[in-house]
Amino acid sequence: MEETNLNQTIRCIVKLGGAAITCKNELEKINEENLETVSSHLRQAMNLGSCSKQVMGMDWSKRDAVSDISSSLCDFGDQCQFNVDFSRFVVVHGAGSFGHFQASKSGVHKGGLNQPLVKAGFVATRISVTTLNLEIVRALAREGIPSIGMSPYSCGWSTSERNVASADLSGVAKAIDSGFIPVLHGDAVLDERLGCTILSGDVIIRHLAEHLRPEYVVFLVSFSRLVNSIDLLLHAPKIGLFTLHCTCLPLFHACLPINVIYKTDVSGVYDRPPTDPNAVLLREIAVDEDGKWSVVKPTPQSLNKQVEITVAAHDTTGGMVTKISEAAMIAKLGIDVYIVKAATSHSLRALRGEMRHDIPDDWLGTVIRFSR
């Protein structure tokens, strides 16, 4: 894979969770309110040095068949005093209620592009996820963020047995160096062995983090409701009270007792199903050089139970297990990872990088970092 040269360090790679920006249980429906708040937070986080409150909207297209172009343009001209210098972010979003239906209906993630249904599903999936991508780029642009949609398939991302085999990171770097905010997404891609598969946003994040080395990574999550958590799971012996080995995701699936439960108002990663009134938010997870992770905050002594994580059965890209596993692999590189509920004051603080030294007591979320 080619080397990626950047003029300057990237500040942050942020993942907009599919569930945070779409209504996950309604087909192809954007959560407009959340998306608007997240976009505004991103502008505030990217534009730290600026006190200007004036926003130069960059979406000059029609919305909902209403031509409101003139209104977004009338503000500039003579008084073009806008701050368009944003700090260096990359945005990656999940699919939520876009793409999943098309992908699972056709089995795109399992490959077999020579089958008509898979081929059709590949096309249909890309239409759905690029529709979402365009809407997110537009929402960010309306906030004055110079966002540029970069669809992984088009940007030369491909896989080999679901691992990234190629990715044109120089295009991403060039966009950043030109002052744009690239917006990537989970996508259907070609796979050297399988023919095709789904490349999840989380895998993209890890690959970008490895090669672009941002200062920190933020996962903006939201679990809109408890989903059927089928016990795939896996009652193997626990390895230490709060230590879960996660050097490798497949291993995970094969032998470890990992459960993540999705529920309203989940702020991060919990020690057990957050429906349980005694569930405790894991505030800091340390990852060692071998990729093993352990909870350091709250201290193991203050918790007298075992960490459980449940997998939601319908999430073809792996859901929370993938997320934690990917997060641990990013943290292993020495890059802090924050998992936090989208569109909250906590997520804004995470995006601003306020957690980089100490975790404030009033901050809700999970920090995953390398233990030196």
Add this chain to the structure above:
Amino acid sequence: MEETNLNQTIRCIVKLGGAAITCKNELEKINEENLETVSSHLRQAMNLGSCSKQVMGMDWSKRDAVSDISSSLCDFGDQCQFNVDFSRFVVVHGAGSFGHFQASKSGVHKGGLNQPLVKAGFVATRISVTTLNLEIVRALAREGIPSIGMSPYSCGWSTSERNVASADLSGVAKAIDSGFIPVLHGDAVLDERLGCTILSGDVIIRHLAEHLRPEYVVFLVSFSRLVNSIDLLLHAPKIGLFTLHCTCLPLFHACLPINVIYKTDVSGVYDRPPTDPNAVLLREIAVDEDGKWSVVKPTPQSLNKQVEITVAAHDTTGGMVTKISEAAMIAKLGIDVYIVKAATSHSLRALRGEMRHDIPDDWLGTVIRFSR
């Protein structure tokens, strides 16, 4: 620039003119009727060997907020007898009433990405043209064409003083070899010298033709009404009765008497403004090794006047002059070029390649080919 290897020859590169698929005088409005007909023609042309009339729609997304996904899916399953083997086409479309407003308002084509307005315009232009691209991909997918949007900016296209400096053609080739129909478009791109500019669909076509060497190229055009044709032009001495030198477009602008008039029901390239009742359709233009072109059909003897072509003033990408110039450069490579009115029986015949040997007397359009 990297070499492009294809498993097999490409049959056709087709340009969907912006004016043919959008309502050019109404902001961001698609000409749905034309787009539907063109999509159907493309399916028929790509699917020559097949007698199946059944279409497997590949757009499974919501349309106009109505969830009609089930209806597009209910046809397959057990009876999956669809032909998804299409002959190898590449589609490139213009912008029409998408993008032009944003580009000209901000001056993206002139460069200067460090200016806030240009930067905003770059973002706004890309939003507009990718919106159109998505709609075209969807229209083709509804016809069962396995179309894949490949936005030139994302695919690594960039320019140097408006000439193509880089382009990831291997991605296009890979998509074709995987059985997809890549759909590219005129786009805002980074320019090494200017910072940024507009890369027109016509320039993309020539670049693709040069490197992918299709059997033939079709320009589907439509001129919805007469536009103000300002006489940039240029009453230099005529060089031979029907011979216009066009080795190079800038030269053209500098010294040659070239006029193209846009008018309803224009079928191709005419010898003078087609508003003139005596205007004659130029049915065949020959291009020699030096890039000079001359009319061979109708014979010069049957025409006793001089060829005039007028430039429409508002078309930032050059309009018909660019088209003829680009077409001549493609023809010089030994690749036939057909310029024909979109969504007509004539354009269907051109897409099928019926003009490759003789031009039928009842066919309306202009063939530009290399004179051996």
